Amino acid sequence: MSKFDLKDRVTIVTGGAGGIGTEICLEYARAGAKVVVASRNQENIEKVAAEVAELEVESLAVVTDITKPDDVDRLIATTVEKFGRLDVLVNNAGGGSAMKKAEDTPYEEWVRLIDFNLTGTFLCCIAAGKQMIEQNGGKIINISSTAGTKGNPGMLHYSAAKAGVISLTNNLAFMWAKHNINVNCVAPGLIATPAMIGWKVIPPATLEDGTEVPRLERPPGPEHVAEMCRFLASPAADLITGEVIPVRAWFKLDRFWE
Secondary structure (H helix, E strand, O other), X not given: OOOOOOOOOEEEEEOOOOXXXXXXXXXXXXXXXXXXXXXXXXXXXXXXXXXXXXXXXXXXXXXXXXXXXXXXXHHHHHHHHHHOOOOEEEEOOOOOOOOOOHHHOOHHHHHHXXXXXXXXXXXXXXXXXXXHHHHOOEEEEEEOOHHXXXXXXXXXXXXXXXXXXXXXXXXXXXXXXXXXEEEEEEEEOOXXXXXXXXXXXXOOOXXXXXOEOOHHHOOOXXXXXXHHHHHHHOHHHOOOOOOEEXXXXXXXXXXXXX
16 A cells, blocks of 8 residues: 555545635545545535545535534544544635735734634644544644745735644644644645636736746646645655645745735
8 A cells, every 4th residue: 555545544624615625625535535524514515525425435524613612523523423533634724805904904804814714723623633642643734824934914814823823733743742643734825726716816827928837837726735735644744743834836926025
């Protein structure tokens, strides 16, 4: 068996019905994992769970608002009741807002984005960590952003939250190493999700004269984030913990302020 296989591993992906989340679910399924799809919309997660099941692995859809402790506890309990354990948690749920000046950032919006991107990740880590401590092992993969490493002046709150996810990752990796729990962070840059393409945020793959833009100068796709998550969940990454790994090719906006 390849060290990149996830055969029969029990995995949870929050935000599992989004562009990146769906790709992670499908990549894990292709690797042989059992996949629990978690998000707030029942219809959307059931669609993804059905796609996962078509790959001949077990799947489960659990409606979850990661900002609600009871929801998060129920997600972990339902997973363990169904499959007997939890091997991998991917904290992918999160989101941003419209760009605005720092001085125009409403308090309510600050609280909402901190809750969704940081507090929700904390709640999921702690609930999953308790189960993994009992098992004496597991892997947690937190999805941050290059906004958390270099900043994002247009989304002050989102950037601060994603930086907090990186700090949370580092602390948990240290504290839970004795329990054989790997805690790592993936920091995507601008990713060519269907939503970003629809909003025309993603630059074209060809210039006006028809010249193709070199692949490493274009934003990665959701599948590239999913492949990194597969690696970190696999036995090939058993000795990797407390790391922050960007997925951004050489797209200038993900490395420099301007």
